[in-house]
Amino acid sequence: MNSQLILALGLIAQGLFASRFLVQLLKSEKANKVVSPTLFWQLSLIASFLLIIYGFFRNDIVIVGGQVVGYLIYIRNLQLKGEWSLLPALVRYSAFFLPLLLVVFLIFGFDYDFNGLIDNPEIEGLLLTWGTLGQLIFTSRFVVQWLYSEKQKESVFPVSFWYISTVGALLIASYAILRNDAVLFIGQGFGLIVYLRNLYLHHKSKAPKPMSLFLKFKPYRFQALLVFTGIVLFFNLGAWSVTESSEARYAQIGKEMLDxxxxxxxTLMGIYHYHKPPMTYWITAFSYKIFGVSAWSARVFMQVALLMLLLLVSRIGKLLFQDDKKAFYGTLIFASFPTFIIAGRALTTDAYLAVFVMAAVYFWLKYLKDYTVKFLVLFYLMLGLGFLTKGPVVIIVPVVLMVFQALYQKIKLGSWKGHLIGVLIFLTVGLSWFVMLFLEDGQFVDYFVFKHTVQRFATDTFSRSQPVWFYPAILLGTAFPWILIIAANMKGYWKKKDTQLVFLLAWIIIPLIFFSLSKSKLILYILPIYPAIGLLAAKLWLGLSEKKHRKWDLIQFIFQMIIIVGLAISPLIDPKIVLSYKFFFILTITASLLISIRVIAMKIVDRMVFTSYLFVMGITVASTYFFTSNPGLMNDQRRIAAYIDQEFADVENILIYDKRMPSMSFLSNKSIISLFDGDESLNREVQFEKDESWKSNLINLKENPEWLRDSLPNSSILMVKRNKLKKLDETGLPFENRHEIDGWILFY
Structure with missing residues (x-):
């Protein structure tokens, strides 16, 4: 049968299915309660018949199986309403027997392969299981409705019908995306709106008094937050390998340090690499020493760092507000920021730096309580450790807050002797590594102070330039809707000169301006200001009216659903994206929880904060399956390394054309030889090298363009990124074969 006719048939069926719920919804809205109109069942019967035909021609047992049971239930509901007997006998018998005759014809017909319906090579086994599960759940709603109606002796919809419909629709919608079935997806998308509205109508008049979830579990709510967040952070943590470029660089440096x-x-790939102080490398090497070298062990202490961040933000909130509720809400909001999660997904310095910055802020606020010197010492010690992590940037937030408190709030900073001792501790700890290197080589001062501090701020030396509005835009996307809630509701507090508000705004705005003026910009540079956003959002949120709570709660829910739908249909937008059934399963569970919570009697002030956190945790878990299914998109070279190790076990050298790839050094024990042909990542800083041994693993093709033809070492394989293939002159290369994998061409 013509594919366009099949599609048209399916669209008509889904149109009728959609229209039946539109009829039901309009009737229910008019009655202000959930009703079961006769027209609903009549349209259902016609649409089901058409969809059975569509399913057979699509060779899809999931569609066919799901409709057969429902078809009979539609007839039974018409009988309960007394409408079935009013139809002419010919119509009744035709409606009942025609689908059966169609099935018989398809089974025994010469032009149709019924076995292909059961054993369809186009549908993967796991995908078939997923779709079948969704269809079984979806079909069971009408079984539940039928049994309930038989008990009531009339055709009615129990509330369980709408819950089951919602879960089933989410499962089938994800199945439709994986099958590229627009008909199924459109039908389920519209249905979800109706199911949720019916749930609202059902609960509208029966809702009990809302409860305060966080108040009920107050004694152990923070412990629960730490445990659940920890489970999410560590879940599937090693499922994907180290990714290019930053994570692979840090991971490989730690590995070489241990070796x-x-x-x-x-050192990075055998060449001294002094771009950052060594704290992150030390922590990574220590992790390798305990757990062995792996992507999991490279990331494990970052997850610990993130949990420490939650603890510190909570403690800072308590010191600042003297209110456990505001502190907990602020911590929960902070944990719901995607930036918080991003900091732990790939190994960088930023999570560790944020811990030292927050620890410094915490000890400073503790010191101001009663000017106990030990807290001042700890404050400067944290600054020193932060300096060993990422250099001078550690002082920005703490010093901004110190100066602000001294000049604006007129707070006494304590004894100068205590500060003098603290500064000496800071200099001793923070500058220890730098002084050691300076004593070894005097050019290190110019290298670090000017190139990696001044030039990084003032120039685009490291190709990380972004417009001045980059960070405000990032905040809008990663702190939505909380950043808007702050902007829309701080006016009243500002007029009152609320010291907490002004303190937190200084924490946010001044560092934001500093980093916005810098030429070098990456998302995680502003991680230390997110705790202030979370705490300020909590303060303002708890002071809003219920009307405003409802408005922002709805805005957030719509935003979350848009994100979930966008993720679900991403393969339709970019065919390169691969989404596993596990990804859809977690996405479905997340969406179901977010929807279900909206019909639970929970205070809106709690619900929005909780669902904000739950949404990000769900996406975090789902993202681990995205990473594993899309190694090419994630710059994860594990499949390439595994392929080379398996197919070319005897090969000694991996040549990588015009790309620095520390991930291959991390994943493979073979000798990695980088071929420089203009890519800046391979323009290595070799001024600190003691000899020229590094040249054996970094070949400059600009100086020696014939090296691949004249000096190629025996037992080698060449890796070339697909987008660099045109740049490479393949003429005369001593390779006979090629193989493409994850965007790379392997010559051998």
Whole structure:
């Protein structure tokens, strides 16, 4: 049968299915309660008949199986309403027997392969299971409705019908995306709106007094937050390998540090690499020492750091507000920021730096309580450790807050002697590594102070330039809707000169301006200001009216559903994206929970904060399956390394054309030889090298363009990124074969 006719048939059926719920919804709205109109069942019967035909021609047992039971239930509901007997006998018998005759014809017909319906090679086994599960759940709603109606002796919809419909629709919608079935997806998308509205109508008049979830579990709510967040952070953590470029770089440096035993002189692929102080490398090497070298062990202490961040934000909130509720809400909001999660998904310095910054802020606020010197010492110690993590940037937030409190709030900073001792501790700890390197080589001061501090701020030396509005835009996307809630509701507090508000605004705005003026910009540079956003959002949120709570809660819910739908249909937008059934399962569970919570009697002030956190945690878990299914998109080279190790076990050298790939050094024990042909990532800083041994693993094709033809070492394989293939002159290359994998061409 013509594919366009099949599609038209399916669309008509889905149109009728959609229209039946439109009829039901309009009737229910008019009655202000859930009703079961006769026209609903009549349209259902016609649409089901058409969809059975569509399913057979689509060779899809999931569609066919789901409609057969429902078809009979539609007839039974018409009988309960007394409408079935009013139809002419010919219509009744035709409606009952025609689908059966169609099935018989398809089974025994010469032009149709019924076995293909059961054993369809186009549908993967797991996908078939997923779709079948969704269809079984979806079909069971009418079984539940039928049994309930038989008990009531009339055709009615129990509330369970709408819950089951919602879950089933989400499962089938995800199945439709994986099958590229627009008909199924359109039908389920519209249905979800109706199911949710019917749930609202059902609960509208029966809702009990809302409860305060967080108040009920107050004694152990923070512990529960830490445990649940920890489970999410560690879930599937090693499922994907280290990704290019930053994570692979840090992971490989830690590995080389452990292998060499030299913890003072970081190297990357055999060349000294002093871009960052060594704290992150030390932590990573320590993790390798305990757990072995792996992507999981490279990331494990970052998850610990994120949990420490939650603890510190909570403690800072309590010191600032003297209110456990505001502190907890602020911590929960902070945990719901995608930036918080991003900081732990790939190994960088930022999570560790944020811990030292927050620890410094915490000890500073503790010191101001009663000017106990030990807290001042700890404050400066944290600054020193932060300096060993990422250099001078550690002082921005703490010093901004110190100066602000001294000049604006007129707070006494305590004894100058205590500060003098603290500064000495800071300099001793923070500058120890730098001084050691300076004593070894005097050019290190110019290298770090000017190139990696001044030039990084003032120039685009590292190709990370972004417009001045980059960070405000990032905040809008990653702190939505909380950043808007702050902007819309701080006016009244500002007029009152609320000290907490002004303190938190200084924490947010001044560092934001500093980083916005910098030429070098990455998302995680502003991670230390997110705790202030979370705490300020909590303060303002708890002071809003219920009307405003409802408005923002609805805005957030719509935003979350848009994101979930966008993720679900992403393969339709970009065919390169691969989404596993596990991804859809987690996405479905997340959406179901978000929807279900909206009909639970929970205070809106609690619900929005809780669902904000729940949404991000669900997306975090789902993202682990996205990472594993899309190694090419994630710059994860594990499949390439595994392929080379399996197919070319005897090959000794991996040549990588015009790309620095520390991930291959991390994943493979073979010798990695980088071929520089203009890519800046391979323009390595070799001024600190003691000899020229590094040249054996970094070949400059600009100086020696014939190296691949004249000096290629024996037992080698060449890796070339697909987008660099045109740049490479393949003429005369001593390779006979090629193989493409994850965007790379392997020559051998």
């Amino acid at each position: 060499s035993g030299d913890y003072m002189h970081p």
